[in-house]
Amino acid sequence: MMERTVSERFEELKKNALKDFPGMDEKKGITIYVGTATCGRSASSLEVLSSFEGILKTLNIEARIIKVGCHGHCYAEPMAVVSKPGWPPIMYGYLTPNRAQILIRRFFNEEDPALEWALGAMEENDMVPTVYETPRWYRERRWLLKNCGCIDPEDINHYIAVGGYEGLTYAIKMEPRGIIEEIEAAGLRGLGGAGFDTWKKWDICRDAPEFPKYLICNADEGDPGAFMDRTILESDPHSIIEGMIIAGYTIGAESGYIYVRKEYPQAVSVLTTAVCQARELGLLGKNILDSKISFDIKINQGAGAFVCGEETALIASIEGRRGMPNPRPPYPANRGLWGKPTLINNVKTLASIPKILVYGAEKVSSVGMKGCMGTAVFALAGKIKNAGLVEIPFGTTLREIIFDIGGGVPSRIKVSNVAGELPKTIKKQFKAVQIGGPSGGCLPESLLDTPVCFDTIVDTGAIMGSGGMVVMDEDNCAVETARYFLEFTQKESCGKCTFCRIGTKHMLNILTDITRGAGIMEDLDMLEELAETIKKGSLCNLGKTAPNPILTTLCYFKEEYEAHILDKRCPSLECKDLIAYYILPEKCRRACDACVGSCPTEAIYTRRDRLKAIEQEKCVKCASCMDACPAQYDAVIKISPISQLPESEPRDDDGKKK
């Protein structure tokens, strides 16, 4: 009886939604989808959007413009998909307001789809190759990101039209135990970093005898360089809401919180709209879809402290206290928010739930590897060609992610100032990849064939974390990298426990000394000792994982540390205190004054022989001269250690001035 009503109610909603949803369906006229999530906006997609609007109006073309979220192809933002009857929907990247205008003119006036800006078609067809054939796409398995960039996140009907909230109708018909079993069978592990079995957490929380219970969606995402959660929040908020309703039903909670950082204003606004719309359609609130289930969501904004992503600190923060971790046990599943059993899951974990119910555990667990089933989302950043989000099956190797999907390390392009001469391409070598953000580790080339999974990554000394992946090339110094991440963690340490608060500071001091050439070999033992002590004694995982960048770089790049200490040399020529800029006299053409003008401190002078040289005392090592020196000369180099700097030549004007 009840089942019928739930299904009927849902069918009604779906029918309604389909009426409105354009889909990528040509029958519904011309539609332009513009990505307007944060990444797009920062690449000025809003200007592109209004440019589209302007030109369509001028040309009197009737079209729908839909603001969609982010596909994760951040390298190509601003992006848009143009769907025109007679053509497959085509995705364009690297747009500018100007290009948007030209594109529309060409496409609509001349039937020329301007394929040089296209990334590919979104559907199989005979005219345009699809994006799925490009390496950036075909290795991916888009489940979590399926809707991202394809629907209007501020219109719940879009989500329903593409199959949303169907998982919920299945869940309502299931027993909570059955849902937990399904999740167990799907092998879902917490995607917030620790990889704890999701079904176990749910089970503990469901069994906890106290009421009320609470559910928290952890959308704090504090790792610098990670933006997977933000993208889902901004592009597909209902997948999270749906996951939360199911989780709430399963564990017996009727209120949920989404803890999202204030620095994600776009996410907050999209979420707020989504929650309101879900309430309007009876998907949130009392008696969801006329069933006996009630669940509602509050959005809680955090002030953006990294540590507030830690679950006990997050709870303190929601309760209005200072966000500081508390010892576990008691675990939140037993005693959490307001002292009651509380389930905390990451955005991606919760967004996975509806998919599991729709696809079925069997299909989900057929992807991935033993112990880690399904897909993982990574944010690729740093020295990588195709930066952005990738979703891959667990078990994909790092090499595949970085080189096949990410396109590898980009070369540096140096422009010549001679007309007609081609720019010079300087190939760069891959050096390392930092996985798991500041809590993770730095892995070298030799480990690139590691398949990605919580356990295998931990074996290397890094952690999966929430999925940040920063790629480094030969110009990145391992010691400096460790120092950079440690500076972050020690600043973000909540200050509660001694090891983390003071220990990270000491490690940072030592690292800073080493990058300045003031280190001694004993420092390395000290670092290792401190790192081990801090790891084993800190209260929360911020402290316990803070030494990881040091331990991994010490393990895989020890020779770099030694070079800094023993030779006062930075092999990557990055540590400013250990390098000097030098103009190679044999390459410098005196007639060219490019470097002179570029130097902010007027450190470059003319030698007696009219060549240019750098007055080291004045040089602030900003690299401007190096960039300015035209490709055909390429005379400026970095030298390390500084002691190898050739003696300086007298100035041209020496006699005159003195």
Next chain:
Amino acid sequence: MEKKVNLKIDEREIVVDEGTTILDAAQQNGIRIPTLCHHPCLSNWGGCRLCVVEADGAPRLVASCVMPVREGMGVVTSNDRIIEARRTILEFMFAERNHYCMFCAQSGDCELQSLAYEMQMDHLTVSSSYQAFPVDITSEYMAIDHNRCVLCGRCIRGCQEIAGAYVLNFQNRGPDSLIGLDLNEERGESTCYSCGVCMQVCPTGAIYNRYRTHYAVKGHTKDWETVDSFCPQCGLLCPTLHFVKDNNLLKIEGKLSLNGGSPDLGQLCYKGRFEPFKTIGTRLLQPRVRRKDGTWAEETWQNALDLVAEKLGTIRDTYSGKAIFGLASSRCSNEELVLFRDIMSGGWASGYIDTLDGDHMRTISRAMEDVGKTFKEASWKSILESDFILAVGADPYKSQPLISSLIHRCVMEKGVKLAIIGKTDFMRPWTSLYLSPRNGKEPLFIKALLEEVIASAKESSREVERADVPGLLKGEGLNWEDRGTFYDMVRIFAKSYNPIIIAGEALTGTDDPSGLIPLIKLALFKGLLPENTLRLIILKPEGNSAGAWRLGLSSRKGINGKDKWRGGLMLLGGEETLSSDLPDRFSGLDFLGVMSPYFPETLADKAHVIIPKPLWIEEDGTYTSLDGIEFSYREKVLNPPEGVKGSWQTMVALADRTKFRPDFKTWKELRKKVEKEMELGPFLMY
């Protein structure tokens, strides 16, 4: 029955209740684990990590102070790995900030220092790289020296959980972390109570007492004597521990209690903790007599006492006892008061014996008489059980500071509604139900409140709003919005189940009981508490006001305060500052004898003889609590300075100079007499 758990600590089989932490389990069995951020009277924290132990099953070191025991657990509390970790922590702490003990106010009384000795720390392996922080000395009582702070958070938890003040918290993150008051105020500008709980629980020299003499502290706490006592300064009789070395007072601590202990959790207020350290004038060591030229000369005890006896005797013989007055401070112990009372009336037939705060007590009596029945006053501890607090004409932060802390705890922790009528800066921010009539106009509002409450009870459906509040407000310094506040008070009071009313000096300090009477009726309106107890707490001016009243000193018909006295008067002073109108009222006297620990500057041209007496901290005695419920005996904490005779000695010596023979021969007998008088029926039943 609690479930039991079996475990092994350092190879010893141990059985403890389920839910016990490893630390507690160890301590219950005499196994020591060093701790720093943990405090038995505060909530668990787990920050400093000094208490780490190895527990099998846990892959890493666990903080024993927060880790509950598990069945079959094996715990190792000490091995090389653990000691190394602990020493690293201590080194970190010493390296983080400035711990040059020889310049530290707390050296010798510092847990961090003791731990360093215990762990045999003799050098730092990490480089110390501290930055200098400012020292906050904006409070007269306590300094905060961030340079000695180890960020253990004990002060913060003390301020929240014991003082109920919620003033302190951490600010900033990482190595920039600091403790801070309010939104980064200096202590002098903050909402701090100066209760010193934070100072008491601070394990280091980061919060220290600005009044104590640091040189006396140096050296180790083991040489210290502790005296179990209480504070008699305001009638709450808070239990204290006094720490003494060589007759020097080193510190006063509250007897912090675990949850479920006393309702005030063992805190002290700024008076209890700091006042005894202050010197408030020139201490008298020898009697003094005023010469003809107005200067004061030291005199022998013999001669001074003779002079007093002779002068009072002459006046009595000339005019009768009606010209002899006795005036005592209600800060004195019950024993002093009885001695004084008996000797004044027995020795010189004094017709008038009163206390300095007698007027207050008589106003209370008159109000009770007017109501016509006898009731007990509520215990001040019942504040914590109330669901609505109405304070009228009271500023407990000044009179009974701990009461303001209890009120704040109720407001903060239980959401109890607080309503205030009368002036108070301190409690003002705690409530929106605040009316501040012009001085002396409180009674108008109480009457209106009573009327409206009664009316709304009679016709429950009717919207209250009958009293002519706008009329009342006019000219009384209140504005139109206060009208809403007034009716909110009426509504909330009417709805409350367990209200408690606190009346203060603005009501008792006038001759006119017209404010107290409707207040008593208002309290009666909500029914009595068990044992004929009114829902009313009356704040009294001095520490032993209730005792003095009970002993009949202030309950007699008073001397009209506006009159000048003529004849002879003996003043038994305490440590209070005398009210400013007193010297004027003394100016018609033929003779004024004063007993006081300090030279009473304001009476320098009025008194004839001044006889030294010990401070309260230097004498034994009993005191009666504010509500009349408790009656406690305390032994002296310090010896009086050489030469200063006890009150007993002085007064018995005076009696010897008259024909009067008291009915007690020894101090013991005096105590018995006091006890008996106190037993004469329930205290403070009017």
